Amino acid sequence: MGEIHENKMHKLTIAGGHKDRFFIANQYGESIIIKQTNLNEMVAYEKIFNSKSSDPRFRENQVLKNFLPKYYGVQELEAPSIYQDDSLSKDNIPILLENLLADKPNASILDLKMGTSSLSLKKRAKHDVERIKLKDSMTTTKTLGFRVTGYIIKDSNGNTLEKVVKPHGKIKAEQIPIILQKLLSFQNDQNGINSEAIEYLKSQISKMIKYFQNIHSRQMQCSSLFIIIDNLNRKYDIKIVDLSSCQDFKSLEERDTGFIFGLTNLLAILQTL
Known part of the structure; x- marks a missing residue:
């Protein structure tokens, strides 16, 4: 090995x-x-x-x-x-x-926990269930269908300007557009926000919404959206990660409404930038 x-x-x-x-x-x-x-x-x-x-x-x-x-x-x-x-x-x-970052050395990244509940498939004691529900209520999980679980903002030289990890309950809904603007902005120059990257994200999320609404028959419990933006090299990606609590619905017609809710709200925020 x-x-x-x-x-x-x-x-x-x-x-x-x-x-x-x-x-x-x-x-x-x-x-x-x-x-x-x-x-x-x-x-x-x-x-x-x-x-x-x-x-x-x-x-x-x-x-x-x-x-x-x-x-x-x-x-x-x-x-x-x-x-x-x-x-x-x-x-x-x-x-x-x-490795989604292999060809994006200067990437800024954003990790969003998707859905309206972060209870996993793991069996838990009642007090643990209540603790997780309380944590969800203190974040944007219930109100937006996603919450920020971490992000890294880099400058054009690949240096980290800002790093936040697991800010449970600290990032409110009104702060999310600001974080997205940082993620999508050219750093250390006057070019401002990267409209190409915004259009890429909106296009990909729209495709995800269409898929989740019409075809997808699994519950993606506790999965995340991993957003990668290398503004300097103009390389972008957005993927669903962490399938550790993913499970098939019994019916092919059932939909993951929590994930759809989160995707729809994320797209709406991006459309305001």
């Missing part, structure tokens, strides 16, 4: 997540990351990326793949294990994903 190291790309990837679950291995280069995840997320990626034409969700999966980082399967481990635990378990599975 290649040497594992944490580099700048790794640190950016986890602006709003769990840094101890992401690695870059030399044998893959910087285009692929290893994510240590649970069985549910691995199964979700397998279903989406490796579905057969006979699968009733085959058409849905073909579209959904466009909104996710590329999935390259489960890493084959060689002893000794590089991970925190000595053996694999259902909560310790190394999957290989596209």
Whole structure:
């Protein structure tokens, strides 16, 4: 197994997540990351990326793949294990994903937790459920269908100007347009906001809304939108990440209304910039 190291790309990837679950291995280069995840997320990626034409969700999966980082399967481990635990378990599975930051060295990023509830599939004690519900009520989760879980703003030289991680309850609805403006603005020059990047985001989010309203039949509980804006190199991306609490609805006609609510409100904010 290649040497594992944490580099700048790794640190950016986890602006709003769990840094101890992401690695870059030399044998893959910087285009692929290893994510240590649970069985549910691995199964979700397998279903989406490796579905057969006979699968009733085959058409849905073909579209959904466009909104996710590329999935390259489960890493084959060689002893000794590089991970925190000595053996694999259902909560310790190394999957290989596209490194969305590999070709965007100066990218500013924004991580948005989507939906109107952040309760995961994990069984929890009653007091934990109440604590999570209280946290949701203190953020924009209920009112906008998403909340900011982290962001990094960089200047045109790739230097970090601002970094915020897990600001639970501190970022209000009126601050979100300001954060988006920072994300989408050219830094250290007079060019102002990047209209090309705004149009890209609006176009991609509109496609997501159409898909979620008409085809998507899964609940993307606790998933995030990962927005990447490299204003200097004019490279942009927006992907859905974290499928650890993703589950299929019983009916192909059921829709994830919380995710749709969040996408719709995010698009409305972008249209005001």
